[in-house]
Amino acid sequence: MQTANLAINCRGVSKTFNATTVLDQVDFQLPQGSLGALLGPSGCGKTTLLRLIAGFETLDQGQIWLGQREIANSHRQVPPEQRQIGMVFQEYALFPHLTVGQNIGYGLSRQTHKQQRIDELLELVGLSGLAQRMPHELSGGQQQRVALARALAPKPQLLLLDEPFSNLDAGLRDQVRTATKQILRQVGATALFVTHDQEEALSLADQVTVMLGGKVLQSATPHELYLRPTSRAVAEFVGEANFLPGVARENRVECALGQLLLTKPMHGPVTLMIRPEALNLVPDPSGHGQIMGQRFYGHDQLIDLQIGNLTIAARTGPRLDLAPKMQVGVSVQGPVVAFQAE
Numbered sequence: 001m002q003t004a005n006l007a008i009n010c011r012g013v014s015k016t017f018n019a020t021t022v023l024d025q026v027d028f029q030l031p032q033g034s035l036g037a038l039l040g041p042s043g044c045g046k047t048t049l050l051r052l053i054a055g056f057e058t059l060d061q062g063q064i065w066l067g068q069r070e071i072a073n074s075h076r077q078v079p080p081e082q083r084q085i086g087m088v089f090q091e092y093a094l095f096p097h098l099t100v101g102q103n104i105g106y107g108l109s110r111q112t113h114k115q116q117r118i119d120e121l122l123e124l125v126g127l128s129g130l131a132q133r134m135p136h137e138l139s140g141g142q143q144q145r146v147a148l149a150r151a152l153a154p155k156p157q158l159l160l161l162d163e164p165f166s167n168l169d170a171g172l173r174d175q176v177r178t179a180t181k182q183i184l185r186q187v188g189a190t191a192l193f194v195t196h197d198q199e200e201a202l203s204l205a206d207q208v209t210v211m212l213g214g215k216v217l218q219s220a221t222p223h224e225l226y227l228r229p230t231s232r233a234v235a236e237f238v239g240e241a242n243f244l245p246g247v248a249r250e251n252r253v254e255c256a257l258g259q260l261l262l263t264k265p266m267h268g269p270v271t272l273m274i275r276p277e278a279l280n281l282v283p284d285p286s287g288h289g290q291i292m293g294q295r296f297y298g299h300d301q302l303i304d305l306q307i308g309n310l311t312i313a314a315r316t317g318p319r320l321d322l323a324p325k326m327q328v329g330v331s332v333q334g335p336v337v338a339f340q341a342e
């Protein structure tokens with residue numbers, strides 16, 4: 001693997017707490033300048049991996065490099081304060097007795113241009129004029145920006161964010177996420193954040209890494225991960241998916257929906273993964289699908305379809321006028337992903 005442009009490179013990283021393996025031979029890489037997400041259900045080990053990279057935990061096996069510098073192996077750990085890593089915590093961890101400006105300047109040594117740097121950061125995060133405020137006088141979104149500015153102030157090589165948006169209410173969250181991404185892009189930062197929210201991971205990150213049971217299942221762009229998951233577990237965790245049996249021959253597969261194209265050649269019994277929005281429905285009295293249920297959301301609608309003895313979900317636009325018991329023709333848009341049947 002080309003390692004020259006990697007900001008983080010974890011090789012065979014394992015961690016055990018009280019005889020429980022929390023990280024099992026994890027390989028993880030993040031390119032310079034990109035925004036990575038560690039995504040997985042509660043307890044899968046994502047926070048532990050973040051804490052190992054930060055240096056708050058020691059690893060049992062493996063190595064971690066930050067750029068070309070090895071920062072941790074099973075014998076030697078560079079202390080957290082020498083890693084040049086910035087950190088944004090879930091609860092922001094602002095110093096309550098320091099002003100906004102003092103919080104942002106906290107990690108800056110007594111350098112001559114300290115005030116200038118604080119002003120730059122205040123401007124960057126859109127808080128110019130609030131330098132004298134105390135943290136409790138700020139909204140949640142503003143506190144998050146102060147935490148971000150404080151972490152970026154010393155120009156870290158890498159920024160780690162632990163569930164950075166989970167303390168914000170739903171209305172504000174999307175706005176703060178977008179603003180955070182813009183700020184990170186503007187300064188060309190490399191950042192890695194932990195989340196269990198798939199929408200957050202897909203909409204924000206350049207690279208999403210799905211973890212389950214202490215292992216990395218797949219690391220890819222959001223697009224690749226959603227359209228070409230390499231395992232059923234990833235397909236199930238990221239988005240909604242239908243799974244149906246089929247028999248593959250080269251690039252084609254025979255299934256209840258007819259003959260479909262595969263994303264890669266396969267042979268024998270397979271399990272097909274079809275996203276609900278990849279199904280195209282057309283009202284047709286001789287169609288082989290029947291509408292069993294319908295949930296209308298306005299921007300789209302979710303349809304339960306019966307095809308033979310198979311029940312599958314389809315997502316269509318709001319304009320298609322469908323009703324329960326109606327017969328529909330069903331086709332699939334684009335090639336489908338198949339997994340070798342278990």
Ligand SMILES: Nc1ncnc2c1ncn2[C@@H]1O[C@H](COP(=O)(O)OP(=O)(O)OP(=O)(O)O)[C@@H](O)[C@H]1O
Nearest residue numbers: 017018022040041042043044045046047048049196
């Ligand atoms: N210091 C510790 N001592 C003992 N067990 C720990 C410690 N830190 C984490 N664990 C355990 O390791 C497992 C993974 O925890 P981790 O926090 O990495 O998961 P996570 O994927 O980030 O989950 P969450 O989203 O709930 O934070 C959990 O079972 C947790 O209880």
